[in-house]
Amino acid sequence: MSNELRSRWSDSGFTTVTVALKQAAPADTGCALMAFALADQARPExxxxxxxxxxxxxxxxxxxxxxxxxxxxxxxxxxxxxxxxxxxxxxxxxxxxxxxxxxxxxxxxxxxxxxxxxxxxxxxxxxxxxxxxxxxxxxxxxxxxxxxxxxxxxxxxxxxxxxxxxxxxxxxxxxxLYSLMTLLDLSQVVFRRVKLNFVWASMYNFVCIPIAAGLLYPIADRGLPPVIAGLLMIASSLTVMASSLSLKLYREPKH
The missing domain is CATH 3.40.50.1000 (HAD superfamily/HAD-like)
Incomplete structure (x- = not known):
């Protein structure tokens, strides 16, 4: 097999495999019988x-x-x-x-x-x-x-x-391999939703905790009733849960 042919195959993306025959005598260098050009086909996408x-x-x-x-x-x-x-x-x-x-x-x-x-x-x-x-x-x-x-x-x-x-x-x-693009897109959507839930929960607690601690007591002359405080806490959890469940509306982008 000539070096020129081997080089042409390599430049075309093929891997060269040579089959040779060698006698048992140590002095015999053997001879090449055939050569194959092998290549993996890239996925169409x-x-x-x-x-x-x-x-x-x-x-x-x-x-x-x-x-x-x-x-x-x-x-x-x-x-x-x-x-x-x-x-x-x-x-x-x-x-x-x-x-x-x-x-x-x-x-x-x-x-x-x-x-x-x-x-x-x-x-x-x-x-x-x-x-x-x-x-x-x-x-x-x-x-x-x-x-x-x-x-x-x-x-x-x-x-x-x-x-x-x-x-x-x-x-x-x-x-x-388009599934890889869907994975990246879905990961970004999930991460954005996590950040949104974190910001919402932080702002909600930032506003409601001072009220629960009695911030409005000097003005209204009464604190926040425990029942209302409990409902507000449940409302916060339900909002975050509904936001997370909305990910079920995600649709795979068209490729």
């Missing part, structure tokens, strides 16, 4: 999902065990600017840990890092303003389980292996 994530200001990294040439070819197809290539299964969690420690800069330039590089120095160059980063890891294989456990948010796809699904705290029930 992958490019659109990556574009949506980048529009949200989320930096997308691809961690792959393929050669840098093959990994870069796939990354170019999907619009991914940052690639960690040649990573062994046990090194994936270390890569995630280093990303967490060194953070990222959303304006950083395109970069490719192999497992043999000193990636700590490479990542520090891209991050002068944010020393730490929150990392979400999406994976579906057995080899992804340690990285899913290391990430701040481990996300497994429903069609993945049992090890990945048991390790990741978040499970996408559908195999479509």
């Amino acid at each position: 992958a490019f659109d999902v990556v574009s949506r994530l980048k529009k949200r200001g989320i930096q997308v990294w691809m961690i792959s065990g393929d050669t840098p040439a093959a990994a870069n070819a796939v990354a170019r197809q999907l619009g991914i600017d940052h690639v960690m290539a040649g990573v062994l299964p046990e090194q994936k969690s270390e890569m995630v840990k280093r990303l967490q420690q060194n953070g990222h800069n959303s304006n950083s330039t395109e970069s490719t890092i192999s497992a043999s590089d000193t990636i700590t120095d490479s990542l520090q160059k891209d991050n002068k303003h944010r020393p730490f980063a929150r990392v979400a890891m999406v994976g579906d294989g057995v080899n992804d389980a340690p990285a899913l456990a290391q990430a701040d948010v481990g996300i497994s796809v429903g069609s993945g292996t049992a090890a990945a699904m048991e390790t990741a705290p978040v499970l996408l029930m559908r195999s479509s």
Whole structure:
């Protein structure tokens, strides 16, 4: 197999596998019988999902065990600017840990890092303003389980292996990557509702506690009746509960 053909396959995103025959004699170098070009097919929605994530200001990294040439070819197809290539299964969690420690800069330039590089120095160059980063890891294989456990948010796809699904705290029930966008959208909606409930409860107690303590006694010459105080307390809880239950009205955005 010529180096030119091997290079062309790698540049096209294929991983080359060669089958060789070697005699038992130590001096025999053997000969190549056949070569295969293997490649994983990207999900049809992958490019659109990556574009949506980048529009949200989320930096997308691809961690792959393929050669840098093959990994870069796939990354170019999907619009991914940052690639960690040649990573062994046990090194994936270390890569995630280093990303967490060194953070990222959303304006950083395109970069490719192999497992043999000193990636700590490479990542520090891209991050002068944010020393730490929150990392979400999406994976579906057995080899992804340690990285899913290391990430701040481990996300497994429903069609993945049992090890990945048991390790990741978040499970996408559908195999479509659009579920990831729904997860992000729903998380923001829930977090906004939590903040709204907190602000409402704080303001409610800020106003009602002084009244219950007798703030109006000098004016009305009487305190707040216990029955009224109890009803107001129940009203506060019911309001927060109704606000939370309104999340049932959430509808998945159209993709």
